[in-house]
Amino acid sequence: MNTKFEQAIALIDEKNAQDLNREISNGESIPKELLYSQRMTECLLDYMPTASEALQIAARAQHICRWEIPRNDYPMTKAGYMNWRNDLKKLHGTIAGEILESVGYEADFVERVQFLMSKKSFKKDPDSQTLEDVVCLVFLQHYFEAFASKHDDEKLIDIVQKTWNKMSDAAHKKAMTLTYSEDSFKLIEKALS
Template sequence: MTKTPFFNASELIDAQNAQDPNSEIYQSQSHPKELLYSNRMYSKLMEFEPNASEEVQIAAKAQHICRWKIARDSYPMDRVGYLTWRGNLKKFHAETTAAILEKVGYDSEFIDRVSFLIEKKQLKKDEETQLLEDVICLVFLDYYLEPFVEKHDAEKLKNIILKTWNKMSEIGHQEALKIKYSDANLQLIKEAIGL
């Protein structure tokens, strides 16, 4: 069986993310943190929009590719530092992914589209950028809200949830309310979004 460019790209993205020195315990097993995130992004995308284009599928898998290589504390620990770090990360993720896609034989138009999506350009205007953002928010709410709850007070959490909610589409909102939250977290979400 001939391996497709998508299969080869996926393997290379996974191989990069498998090198993450940071790990996360999930279902009693230790996983490289960004490989686990990548798998969650892809699974959530296919569950939410099974007909997503190949470009979106790759952008979802590569959303945080090699994120550990640009540490948050290498930038000033203020809002400007945070925004600069996030902006540089998006470019880094897009460039790292573009190199992989070129290597496995995708054309420049395809690669440019994946970069556009990874950099989350034209959010709320471009349907596929919005789809990717919905999936990012759904993955956060499903897998990463709980650790946030342990670190922050209720008001800060409500602010984080509301910002997340405002980035999502109406279909994203409907999907978010289907996630199985703890009673306390569901109550927090409802308070944050005014339900």
């Protein structure tokens, strides 16, 4: 690991490997947020092979240490959800910033990664939009089926529509090439009609 980039990715992975929550992938039990971060990188590089270093780090650190702020610590309301999400963004940005500073990145670069992770201007900033696209594509590819099994069609249609509205046209095209179950594909089509 000679480069700052490689060191930063290794430290992000080291943090996410501490997640006690596990998921099975290809028959192997993997820390949940480590798997998520790997899926984010894989999707980003497939979707945009020329992604900048800052964007690659922002994608890898998107959910860094997410388990430290459990959803059930907040009221099960829309306001509670938004407060949880905002606190997570601050946590992710802080931890990523500390890692990047520790391996020698300049303040401007650290701020750029934190800005991307905040996704504040994703409709105006191309890299922020790409990160949002990747978040949505990873959800659709890896998490939608499990999510769909826990919710009724009305809720799912609403979620698909909200997800779709965050995505660029390029991401819409990519999303339609992903593999879905027959039921999920029908539901997605219904949501988009």
